[in-house]
Amino acid sequence: MEYNTQQRRLPLPEYGRSVQNMVDHALTIEDREERQRCANTIINIMGSMFPQLRDVEDYRHKLWDHLAIMADFRLDIDYPVEIVKKESLERKPEPLPYPQKGIRYRHYGRVIQDLIGIAENYPEGPEKNQLVRMIANHMKMDYSAWNKEGVEDAKILADLCEMSHGHINIDPQDIHLTDLTQVSQQPQQPQKNSGQRRKGNNQKRKY
Numbered sequence: 001m002e003y004n005t006q007q008r009r010l011p012l013p014e015y016g017r018s019v020q021n022m023v024d025h026a027l028t029i030e031d032r033e034e035r036q037r038c039a040n041t042i043i044n045i046m047g048s049m050f051p052q053l054r055d056v057e058d059y060r061h062k063l064w065d066h067l068a069i070m071a072d073f074r075l076d077i078d079y080p081v082e083i084v085k086k087e088s089l090e091r092k093p094e095p096l097p098y099p100q101k102g103i104r105y106r107h108y109g110r111v112i113q114d115l116i117g118i119a120e121n122y123p124e125g126p127e128k129n130q131l132v133r134m135i136a137n138h139m140k141m142d143y144s145a146w147n148k149e150g151v152e153d154a155k156i157l158a159d160l161c162e163m164s165h166g167h168i169n170i171d172p173q174d175i176h177l178t179d180l181t182q183v184s185q186q187p188q189q190p191q192k193n194s195g196q197r198r199k200g201n202n203q204k205r206k207y
């Protein structure tokens with residue numbers, strides 16, 4: 001018995017080995033007209049395997065592309081569409097331009113670092129105070145997710161001061177950050193059973 005793992009790798013495994021064997025057989029057909037009929041039959045079989053995609057735009061075009069790929073572009077037939085070029089499949093994609101700026105504290109993330117940069121230049125007033133408080137609370141939440149043992153407000157404010165290059169320097173006595181343990185331990189209000197509400201309403205009725 002020969003396992004699939006011992007056979008050659010399929011270029012498009014989603015169609016299975018049976019369809020690949022059909023494509024391999026088509027490559028051996030010498031008569032061009034018969035080879036063309038065989039290719040058309042294979043396309044119909046491939047299309048019937050994914051009927052939910054028949055209404056997708058250019059789906060038929062993709063089937064012919066897939067046939068060419070499975071035949072390693074060696075199937076000499078009259079393609080009804082312009083198939084994909086082999087060179088384009090072998091071309092490596094361009095690298096994505098990832099940001100090169102380093103993050104001082106990765107557990108806070110880049111969003112917090114960018115927000116701190118905005119808060120540094122924000123005009124003094126209640127809005128800036130609210131923004132700074134929001135940033136500090138979010139930093140505490142991020143830090144707690146990274147360190148389950150918890151964190152003191154003084155540590156968060158010290159990191160905030162360092163990340164803002166000393167522009168946001170808050171005394172721990174002047175601000176109280178959200179206690180995440182109390183938030184997570186708050187009991188949820190039980191919801192009344194809808195049947196009990198209907199029963200209570202019925203008792204109030206007078207006939």
